[in-house]
Amino acid sequence: MSAPYLSLTWTDHVTGRLGFLVVDRLVRGVASGGLRMRPGCTLGEVAGLARGMTMKEALHYDPEGRYVPLGGAKGGIDCDPRDPEAYGVLVRYLRATRPYIEAFWTTGEDLGLSQDLVDRAAAEAGLVSTVQAVYPLLDDERAARQRLADAFAVEVDGIGLDELVGGCGVAESVLTALDRTGTPYAGTRVAVQGLGTMGGATARFLARAGLTIVAVADIKGTVSNPAGLDVEALLAARDAHGTVDRSALRPEDRETSPDAWLSVDADVLVPAAVSYAIDPDNQGRITAPLIVEAANMPVLPEAEALLTARGVTVLPDVVVNSGTNAWWWWTLFGDIAPDARSSFDHTRRSMRALVDLMLSRAERDGTTPRAAAHALAADRLPVIEARYGRHRPI
Template identity: 55%
Template sequence: MFMDITWQDPVTGAYGFVVIDTLVRGTASGGLRMRQGCTLDEVRGLAQGMTRKEAIHLRVGRHYVPVGGAKGGIDFDPRAPGATDILERFLVAVNPIMRAYWALGEDLGVRQNDIDDILARRELGSGLSAVEKLLTDPEAAKARAEAAFSTLVDGLAQDELVGGLGVATSAIAALEADGRDPATATAVIQGFGSMGGASARFLAEAGVRIVGIADADGFVSNPAGLDVEALLATRDPFGGIDRATLRPEDLDGDRGDWLAADADVLVPAAVSYAITSENCEAITAGLIVEAANMPVLPDAEDRLRARGVTVVPDFLANSATNAWWWWVTFGDVDGSWDDSRSLVTQTLRELTILVLSDADRQGVTPRQAAQSLVDANLEALRATTDPATGVDPATAVGTATGDQLPGSKAER
C-alpha cells in the first residue's frame, strides 16, 4: 500500500477516504464512490481491485500503458440533502493528492458531471491532472476527451455505456465458451445505474432475455422478459425504476428476490459484498458476471465453484470503463462510439476467452487465472519503472499476455 488517507468533513462529521494501492509511472487511477457505510477497508479493497483492472489491460501495441490503482470513498448517503456539498469539500481537501497521484472519475453514488462541475468551479484542475505528465500531446488528448464525453448514443452518454458494454461482452463470451447461445439465455441484473443499465441494454441487444432487475426499492421481474429500453428511459439519476411505467404483466417484489431468481446469468451491478456464504445457496444461475466491485465474497465463491457456478471476476468484467478512459486519453480510440465500441468488445471478449481457457486448462477459478495474468503484467510494468532495465512498456508483455491474445498487435 503506497498511501491511505482518512478525512472528516468539518460540517457534518462524515468520513472520506483515499487509498493509493500502487503507483506505476508515478500515477494511479480509480473512481470515487459515496455510500452510507463506506469504510477504509472497503476502499482499500477497491484500490487493490483497481491495480488489477489496470494491469490486466497491458497489451502489445497499445498507446495506453497501465498506471497504478487507487480509490476514494465517502461514508454518506448520496441521496441525502447536502451530499453534493460534502463531495465538494472532500474534493477541495484531497486536491493536492489528485494533482500529484490520483486520476479519478465517478463510481457508485457519485456522478461524473458533479465531479467535473466542482473541479471547474473551484479551479481544481481536471480529474485526470495526475496523468498529464504522461501525455505527449495534451491538446490532442483534450480534443478526443471532448468528443468522447459529448457523444450520445440513443440519448445516453457514451461514458455511461462503455462499462456495461464490457460486462455484457464478457457475459456473452462466457456463455458461448460454455456452448450456450446467448439468444436462449436469461439474465437478472442487480442495480440499474450506469453499469447495470448498460449491462442490461447490451445483453438484451444480443438476445439475452432480461427477466429481472433489482433497484433500491425492489425487484421488477417478468419471466417473459422486461422492456429494458422503456425502463432505461424512465429511471431516475440513481438507477431507480419508475413503477408507474411498468406493464400489467411486470411484477414488483422485494429487493432481495433477485438472488434466487430463475435465470442463467446473474449480474451483480450495485454494492460490494452482495453475495455471501450465507445467501449464495439460493442462487440458481450457472454464471455470475461481476459488474459491481467485489460483489462475491471469497467463501461464497468457493461454495459456488463446488456447485459448478462460474464467476467472471470484477477486475476483468467491469474493467472497460477505466480502460476506455485511457484509450481515449492516450489515443487508442478517437472518441467516437463506433471506435470505442469496437475496441471494448474486441478486448473484453479476448480477455474473457483467454481467462476462461486458462482456468479450464489449469483447473483453477477464473479469478485465479485472471490474477495470474495480472501478476505477469505487473512484473512487466515494474520492470519499466526501473531505468536500468531499458524495457519498453509497449512491448514488455511478451509471453505474459500479448503473445497469447489474438490480434494483440492492435493495429489501429
C-alpha cells in the same frame, strides 16, 4: 501483495462524515481509480478496490498500445449520495484531496456518483480536472483533452457513451462465456441487480444481443417478467440514481422484494450495484450457473467458495467491469477515436480477448476465473514496472 503507497482517512469538519483514499501502487508516478459515495463505506473496502484497480490496469497492458497502464487507487466517502448534505461533503473531500489529485491520483465517477457531478464538484474545489495528474505523460495534452471531451459529448440512443462502454464490456464478458460453452443467446435468461450506469448499459447490450432480461432490481424492489422485460422502457424511466418509475411497468411485470433477484429463475446473474451483495447466507438462494460481477466486489470470498463448490462460475470484477477505466485511457492516449463505433469495437475486442484468456488460464491451471485473473495480473505487473518504473520520468 505489498503495503499500499498511501492510505488516509479524512474527516469532514462540517458533518463529521469520513472519507478515504488509498493509492495501492504508482506506475510512472500516477495511479488510477474512481471515487465512490455510499453509506457504510470503509477504509478496508477502499483498500480492496485500490488493489483491484492495480490488477485491472495490469490486465489491459498492451506493449504495442499508446496507453500504458497506471497504478491502482480508489477513493470513498461514507455518505448517502441522496443526502442533502452529500454535495457539500463531496466538494470538501475533493478540496482536501486536491494535492493528491494534482500530483498522482486520477479519478472519476464510481458507485453513487455521476461524472457530471464529480466534474462540477471538482471545479468548485479548484481542480483543473480529476485526471490532470496524467497530463504530463501525454504526447499532446491539448489534443488528448479534446478527444476525451468529444467522447463524453457522444450520446447513443439517449445515453452517454461514457455510461455505455462499461456495460458493453460486461455484456461482452457474458457473451464470451456463453460462446465458450456453445450456449445460444436466444432463450438465455438474465437477472440484473442495479439499473444505474453499469447495470442499465449491460441490460441494454444483452437484450440487443438476443438474451432475455427477466429481472432487474433497484432500491425499491425487483421487477420481473419470465417472458422478458422491456429494457428500453425501464431505462427511459430511471432517475439519476437508477431507480425506475413504476408507472412505466406493464401489467404483466411483477414487483417483489429488493433481494428477490437472487432467486429468480435465470441462467446469468449480473450484480451491478453495491459491494458485498452476495454473502454466505444468501448465496444458497442462487440457482443461476453463471454470475458476472459488474459491480466492484459484489461476491464475498466465503460466498464465492460455496458457490464454486456447487458448480456456479463467477466471472470476477477485476476483468468484467474493467472496460470503463480502460476506455478513458484508450481515448485520452489516442488508441481509439472519440466516437461510438471505435469505442464499442475496441471494447468488444479487448474484453473478449481478456475474458477468453482468463477462462483458458483457469481451465489450464484448474482454478477459478478469479484466481486465473490474479495470476495474469501477477505475471504482468513486474513486466510493467521493469519497463516503466513506479516514478515519473525526469
